[in-house]
Amino acid sequence: MHAPTIVEVVAVERSTPIHTTVSFDYPAPALPGQFVMVWLPGVDEIPMSLSRTGVRKAMVARVRGDATAALCALQVGDRIGIRGPYGRPFAVTRRRNVAVGGGTGMAPLLPLVRHGPPGTHWDLIVGGATKAELLYLDWAAAAVSDEGLDVTLHTATEDGSAGTRGYPTAIVEALLAKGGIDEVFACGPELLMFGAFQSCERHDVPLQASMERFMKCGFGICDACALSGYLTCLDGPVFDRPALRLMQEFGHSQRNAAGLPQGI
């Protein structure tokens, strides 16, 4: 039933000075890359990626508008509505992978890396404006040592306060140039994903990117999230390289609530 199930917030964490992670219990099975529609009563209903995909689920936001402000202001015990999960998840079928995330784009990469098939090697690239804003870096570092994941951790910051100075796409390009990478998984600002796409095209490496568009229904009937003929909610949000290649809007424009194209 595409109607909100009311859940109570069970935890709220300030994951970085600008990112808030909100946890809730919602038993419907979900896979990394899928999203839920989150009803913030009296404010809005928005699509959110899941950073935890078990019965206890989590989502992470930074304040961008009314809806994310309301989400970041949630407190333990507050009631919100959840429907879904929706959409096509990431699919890990290859052994040596790169996962590149910027900002809240780290959300689906966390469960992706954590629940990938045994024997998968990950180059995990965490991008942000400053060292303090690198989301889930502590988790990633702990996962490498505690959970025995085969992860090589990279960081990129715009101000150079940690890792490579600049965008994480430079690390993607360097890794692909070196060779031995089977597939790239990307989530973050569209220009980051577009940069990763260009590198993957140049080096002919498969890519899955999680796209974001304005949404209303979430299940493929309203056309609000139309993306060059595709529906982000139903055909995506995770798209592969052949589909991304057909999207004239990728990296260039997105539609607002009226359906008018706006620059990225």
Add this chain to the structure above:
Amino acid sequence: MHTLPGDELPDELAGAVADPLLATTLGRLRLRNPIILASGFLGETGQSLVRCFAHGCGGVVTKSIGTLPRLGHANPTVVEVDGGLLNAIGLANPGMEHYRSELAAVRDAQVPGPIIGSIFGADPQEFSQLAKGMAAAGADALELNLSCPHVKGVGTEVGSDPRLVEQITAATTAAVSIPVFVKLSPNIADILPIAAAAVDGGAAGLTAINTVRGMAIDVRLRRPILSHGQGGLSGPAIRPVGVAAVFRIASHLQVPIMGVGGISCGADALEYLMAGAHAVQVGTALMDRGPLAFAHIATELRDFLRVEGFGKVSEVIGLAQGERP
């Protein structure tokens, strides 16, 4: 017609949607099959309309387009309820100036059926301007949305006044040479006087019905789920309402009717056709049956006609009316 990879219909479905048994007419419009995309679904962008043809529909009705871009109501704008879907999108649309480019993409794709442009406005002048815009953009016909139940000043407030309906229809038909269909609201005591007013105004045909006014409340949050409060109900729950409306109109007026409301399978489409509709529109069925709903419904309709020995789909139109005077 250009299709996205993986959008080609399986042979069985592709055969059905173009089966000569289903070829029919809706006034001057020729349809490869009578299954048409209803307004408000997948019609905000030209490429999605093209894809509906790839998925088997016989024609499409666009999203309702107004003069200026409109953001619509805040989310939640859609919620599933028992027997259907409740929505209060609030006539969100990119405005006629932009929408021309969306329709150009559909024209360029050389789709195998008519594009019916849906428009909404507040008065005859606005409707006739929008009609000219739609016609110039390449629409094959118009559908006047006189019946949106969840926006003030347009919609049902316009569509429940027979005099205004006649004036708007007359102004629109005078402004363009393409056929004009008028979409009727069920949210009135009797649909027939409004239908008759539209025909008196020169409508080439009618569409019945728009959504039924409704509301859903979340009891744990003690508030309506839709941000707008009330919305319009579509889906299986309203099918008997729509079938009764089409039956009543068809028994009194001799114009082609597009039947719409709760059509999810071939048998549902047949109910409307036998009530007197010439074609049907499908929207909410996309929720449960997915993008191939058109092709599946067309296949089921074709199979019924074959089994029951009909030579073409038009033979079933109005059969449930019995002997006509």
